[in-house]
Amino acid sequence: MVSMKDIAKECGVSVAAVSKALSGQPDISEATRNKVKAAAEKLGYQPNSAAKVLRTHRSHNIGVLYVDEAHNGLTNEFFALLLNSFKRVADSRGYDITFINKGLSDGNPGSMSYLSHARYRSFDGVLMACVDFTNPEVRELALSDIPVVTIDYSYENRMSVCSDNSLGIRELVVYCAKMGHRKIAYVHDNNGTQVSEERLSSFKETMSGLGLALPDEYLPEAQYRRTEGAKKATEMLLSLKDRPTCILYPDDFSTLGGIAAIRSAGLDIPGDISVVGYDGIRVGRHLTPSLTTLRQPTELIGETAAQKLISLIENPAETRIEKTVIKGRVYEGESVSKIG
Amino acid sequence: MVSMKDIAKECGVSVAAVSKALSGQPDISEATRNKVKAAAEKLGYQPNSAAKVLRTHRSHNIGVLYVDEAHNGLTNEFFALLLNSFKRVADSRGYDITFINKGLSDGNPGSMSYLSHARYRSFDGVLMACVDFTNPEVRELALSDIPVVTIDYSYENRMSVCSDNSLGIRELVVYCAKMGHRKIAYVHDNNGTQVSEERLSSFKETMSGLGLALPDEYLPEAQYRRTEGAKKATEMLLSLKDRPTCILYPDDFSTLGGIAAIRSAGLDIPGDISVVGYDGIRVGRHLTPSLTTLRQPTELIGETAAQKLISLIENPAETRIEKTVIKGRVYEGESVSKIG
DNA sequence: TATTTTTACTTAAACCTTTAAGTAAAGAAA
DNA sequence: TTTCTTTACTTAAAGGTTTAAGTAAAAATA
Numbered sequence: 075m076v077s078m079k080d081i082a083k084e085c086g087v088s089v090a091a092v093s094k095a096l097s098g099q100p101d102i103s104e105a106t107r108n109k110v111k112a113a114a115e116k117l118g119y120q121p122n123s124a125a126k127v128l129r130t131h132r133s134h135n136i137g138v139l140y141v142d143e144a145h146n147g148l149t150n151e152f153f154a155l156l157l158n159s160f161k162r163v164a165d166s167r168g169y170d171i172t173f174i175n176k177g178l179s180d181g182n183p184g185s186m187s188y189l190s191h192a193r194y195r196s197f198d199g200v201l202m203a204c205v206d207f208t209n210p211e212v213r214e215l216a217l218s219d220i221p222v223v224t225i226d227y228s229y230e231n232r233m234s235v236c237s238d239n240s241l242g243i244r245e246l247v248v249y250c251a252k253m254g255h256r257k258i259a260y261v262h263d264n265n266g267t268q269v270s271e272e273r274l275s276s277f278k279e280t281m282s283g284l285g286l287a288l289p290d291e292y293l294p295e296a297q298y299r300r301t302e303g304a305k306k307a308t309e310m311l312l313s314l315k316d317r318p319t320c321i322l323y324p325d326d327f328s329t330l331g332g333i334a335a336i337r338s339a340g341l342d343i344p345g346d347i348s349v350v351g352y353d354g355i356r357v358g359r360h361l362t363p364s365l366t367t368l369r370q371p372t373e374l375i376g377e378t379a380a381q382k383l384i385s386l387i388e389n390p391a392e393t394r395i396e397k398t399v400i401k402g403r404v405y406e407g408e409s410v411s412k413i414g
Numbered sequence: 415m416v417s418m419k420d421i422a423k424e425c426g427v428s429v430a431a432v433s434k435a436l437s438g439q440p441d442i443s444e445a446t447r448n449k450v451k452a453a454a455e456k457l458g459y460q461p462n463s464a465a466k467v468l469r470t471h472r473s474h475n476i477g478v479l480y481v482d483e484a485h486n487g488l489t490n491e492f493f494a495l496l497l498n499s500f501k502r503v504a505d506s507r508g509y510d511i512t513f514i515n516k517g518l519s520d521g522n523p524g525s526m527s528y529l530s531h532a533r534y535r536s537f538d539g540v541l542m543a544c545v546d547f548t549n550p551e552v553r554e555l556a557l558s559d560i561p562v563v564t565i566d567y568s569y570e571n572r573m574s575v576c577s578d579n580s581l582g583i584r585e586l587v588v589y590c591a592k593m594g595h596r597k598i599a600y601v602h603d604n605n606g607t608q609v610s611e612e613r614l615s616s617f618k619e620t621m622s623g624l625g626l627a628l629p630d631e632y633l634p635e636a637q638y639r640r641t642e643g644a645k646k647a648t649e650m651l652l653s654l655k656d657r658p659t660c661i662l663y664p665d666d667f668s669t670l671g672g673i674a675a676i677r678s679a680g681l682d683i684p685g686d687i688s689v690v691g692y693d694g695i696r697v698g699r700h701l702t703p704s705l706t707t708l709r710q711p712t713e714l715i716g717e718t719a720a721q722k723l724i725s726l727i728e729n730p731a732e733t734r735i736e737k738t739v740i741k742g743r744v745y746e747g748e749s750v751s752k753i754g
Numbered sequence: 755t756a757t758t759t760t761t762a763c764t765t766a767a768a769c770c771t772t773t774a775a776g777t778a779a780a781g782a783a784a
Numbered sequence: 785t786t787t788c789t790t791t792a793c794t795t796a797a798a799g800g801t802t803t804a805a806g807t808a809a810a811a812a813t814a
Contacts, residue, residue, distance in 0.1 A: 172513075
């Protein structure tokens with residue numbers, strides 16, 4: 075590996091001069107700077123991030139924490155798109171992205187805490203998404219002195235970027251009501267997260283605001299992104315004697331389970347039952363009928379998170395800690411019928 | 415930051431003794447080792463990877479190169495699943511994962527080569543997937559002295575893990591033929607990659623091996639993962655006077671475009687036209703009809719790649735460079751009808 | 755011309771860890 | 785008892801970079 079030392083020798087200057095020349099410091103003559111740059115080029119010099127990090131305590135590396143719950147973390151399209159746009163901004167600002175995990179200390183995998191891992195790698199900042207934010211280790215990291223941005227969850231006094239779940243559900247319900255539906259069910263995940271709670275209370279409020287009846291049976295539970303649960307919840311709804319005409323699901327993927335259940339029962343979508351998803355995954359647009367859903371501006375969420383985090387890293391003093399709320403939009407597919 | 419120096423002071427031993435005690439070296443008494451460990455715990459010691467990397471030239475960090483072509487890299491379910499299982503193995507072996515990009519030198523984003531970036535971060539090894547393997551910079555990285563594993567492409571004398579594309583296509587065609595189809599079309603991406611070429615020639619061979627006619631019009635082109643192209647190709651196929659009864663698509667996602675086109679034409683799947691995908695993405699199983707496809711053992715590919723790469727990193731001498739071929743399996747969905 | 759300021763460097767230390775080589779003391783072998 | 789070996793350390797250097805502080809020469813000012 076050719077280092078600054080080799081360039082220094084080649085040019086007959088000190089290592090310090092080489093460092094300054096390459097990093098654009100002012101107190102180096104143009105002549106020397108050019109000589110150094112030429113030598114660096116000629117010798118095939120590659121900077122060494124480890125040395126840089128060691129000396130400066132800045133890694134230009136951002137840790138990303140997400141949990142590979144049920145082995146499908148990355149295959150969650152919401153997270154994948156988010157990470158993609160986050161990465162694009164990070165790349166352009168000179169930051170790399172490394173996944174945070176439970177490390178390996180003394181050869182025992184998983185023995186490090188998330189915070190330890192973040193410190194071990196000297197991450198300049200951390201993105202947290204799709205994790206159990208109530209987990210003590212997750213909290214520890216979020217509340218540490220490392221700059222952090224959380225997605226869809228807000229800690230006291232930390233930066234967060236959240237989608238407007240209340241508004242999203244409200245708009246979906248209003249849309250369905252506008253299409254003439256009065257019996258609207260909501261299959262929801264009662265996992266205790268802010269997201270779930272916001273959505274559920276928004277659903278209830280909107281329904282009552284519209285003067286629509288909401289029997290308890292219209293609120294079955296099912297986990298996010300699980301077709302099986304959605305299928306069961308749907309079967310239950312279909313068996314009601316006063317069955318709903320329209321069903322909202324917690325996300326697009328589980329909606330597929332609902333669709334399968336409805337079709338198994340020999341019913342037509344949207345002729346007999348209308349369905350509504352949440353998220354706006356791409357396949358939804360290519361289904362027949364195409365899926366009516368709340369399309370989350372995932373790219374925008376990722377970009378915003380990256381900008382906020384980098385701003386927090388580079389200008390902690392000037393950056394206001396805030397919760398940024400980003401609105402989605404109803405995508406009017408073909409899965410909700412006009413009735414009444 | 416508390417370092418070994420602090421522990422050394424606390425325990426009244428040298429920094430070297432601390433290092434040895436913590437890393438399990440033999441020439442340290444049990445008494446000292448325990449004292450050091452206790453002090454480390456008490457002071458909240460965190461090791462520093464930068465210093466370790468600088469000294470040892472081992473980062474325990476693996477670079478992953480994939481190209482965010484059309485901004486959807488990670489949302490490619492094949493890659494996401496692959497990366498997920500790769501990461502799981504890497505995590506358990508104590509390796510982190512960092513994305514490779516074009517870095518930022520002199521403040522110009524994208525100015526570093528992939529290889530420079532890999533050296534800059536001292537990656538112990540590199541995984542390459544979903545990239546243009548003919549790109550000179552990609553080649554440069556693959557053919558460097560850094561241990562590398564490529565997915566679905568083989569360089570001379572480099573480790574690779576590939577899915578068995580020839581077999582995959584053959585099995586699909588044989589399955590369709592067994593279901594009674596004789597007029598089988600193949601919408602394919604003619605992008606010049608090994609994958610595409612293997613598949614196309616396997617298709618041609620299998621068809622001729624089965625004695626099935628293959629007019630040129632049965633081989634329209636369309637890009638991977640683009641519904642639009644698949645739609646156009648399908649419309650063309652439907653307009654033929656001797657139209658196929660079964661259409662193979664390059665991947666599941668583009669199959670959705672084909673399905674939409676077939677339904678737009680008022681035709682039933684699989685009653686009028688049968689369709690077949692490739693990959694085995696999860697939504698395919700939840701469509702109606704569920705999608706017949708070649709399910710790639712993506713998890714296995716990712717795990718294998720991780721094992722091979724780590725083996726290459728840790729035991730370069732004992733590790734044989736090889737191309738590992740992994741077979742997929744036909745998933746018999748409902749999108750191919752039995753005819754004849 | 756003498757003094758001050760600026761320019762363009764150099765020196766040296768620091769960041770934290772690992773490791774080869776050295777050493778003093780204790781234990782074993784002769 | 786003397787010599788050799790082992791144990792349990794310590795010393796010191798190295799890895800590549802940045803940066804505060806120092807310095808000699810040149811340029812500007814008085």
